[in-house]
Amino acid sequence: MGLTIRNVSKKYANGVQALNNVTLDIPPGMYGLLGPNGAGKSTLMRTLATLQEPDGGQIFLGDIDVVSQKEAVRQTLGYLPQEFGVYPKASAEELLDYFAVLKGITNRALRKATTEALLKQTNLWDKRKQKLGGFSGGMKQRFGVAVALLGNPRLLIVDEPTAGLDPAERVRFLNLLSELGENSVVILSTHIVEDVSELCTNMAIINRGQILLEAQPLEAVASLNGRIWRTLTDKSNLPALQQEHQIISAKLLSGRTLVHVYSLDMPGNGFEPVEPDLQDVYFSALTGCFGPASAQPIVERIAL
Incomplete structure (x- = not known):
């Protein structure tokens, strides 16, 4: 199941044309959306995550109309925005359990098994009792991935995930992302070329709201x-x-x-x-x- 984007445009009230007839075909696996700051990446990510409406165009996740069937998309969506907040006095285990309830995992035994598996997958199991306020930037990002993976999403969006991470945390985070693209569409939005070259089998380059290139990195x-x-x-x-x-x-x-x-x-x-x-x-x-x-x-x- 892939993601099909056709002629999507978005213009803000201040006159900025953030997206201009964007057309992309995104297959399952790791897909890199590469562009400088202000290129339109986050606008496209928010649109795909049903957080804002496009002015025009169509978006389909398999046979789901992303624009008109937002609830259906959200049931199978994982989203790690560029910036997200946490409750600093809650532990990783407590907050992930809370988000699991919000995701609809109400069975206590299933929820416990799910949160344990995700904390281990993101290499946070040993830190599960630690307060999130004491987490490093990379640890918070990995916790964000754990939240995004609740419910086994078919579409996972990560927006500028390595910005501000030190080299060691960046490597840990990229290793984690590389494991996620086997059964889902995973879109990595970034301005860091190395993130795409190390992870993605397909990519697009965007600037000023327009797609400049869509290709496989090695072929490009x-x-x-x-x-x-x-x-x-x-x-x-x-x-x-x-x-x-x-x-x-x-x-x-x-x-x-x-x-x-x-x-x-x-x-x-x-x-x-x-x-x-x-x-x-x-x-x-x-x-x-x-x-x-x-x-x-x-x-x-x-x-x-």
């Missing part, structure tokens, strides 16, 4: 073979390079600037070919090499 990377070139230069040379080449990214490296350029042919002296990765795919899409050009060159948004 392969499509850039022979088209990404790099040079190490001084920052003062960037304006001239921007006039002559399609720069997709630039970053500091040992006091100089490492520039990646998209080109079908050798851009000129001083450039060398580089094996592309998903970050090159992402920046290429944002600068118009894939699909419509809907962003300024990414070099202008790198801290140089």
Whole structure:
């Protein structure tokens, strides 16, 4: 059972066009929705989670109409928003039990077995008696996944789940997510390229409410073979390079600037070919090499 999104649009009262005719086919498994902050990711996630109405378009989860059959969707939905609150004086075990009741698991024995299994799955069993107010950011995120998994959802949405996590917690969290995409549609919304490259078999890149690219990450990377070139230069040379080449990214490296350029042919002296990765795919899409050009060159948004 997959998720079908057709021509979904959303414009807010302040005039911001958050979604503009978004069309996606999302199969079961881990699906990455990648884009910068403000791209429309959270708007799409809230719409899929039935928290807001689209202005137009259709969304189907299997044969369930997400827009008109909200209660049916909510019965099989797990949602971990970008920010969520907890009762700091409640223990993980107590609060998860409470959420299980709200989810409709009223049988005490079944509820106990369910909460125990989820706390173990999220590696929180040893911390089950600890107050949530003392949890680290990563532990809270894992608790959020436990809540989202109540009821064995067929659609699981996680919105910017690794933002703010330290490297060790991020690895634990990604390992957990990687186990969840076998029987459900799991949508990972993020601006962190590495999250998608490590987890997702399918993905889309969104910016300014438009889908720039929908692909399998490995195939998207392969499509850039022979088209990404790099040079190490001084920052003062960037304006001239921007006039002559399609720069997709630039970053500091040992006091100089490492520039990646998209080109079908050798851009000129001083450039060398580089094996592309998903970050090159992402920046290429944002600068118009894939699909419509809907962003300024990414070099202008790198801290140089």
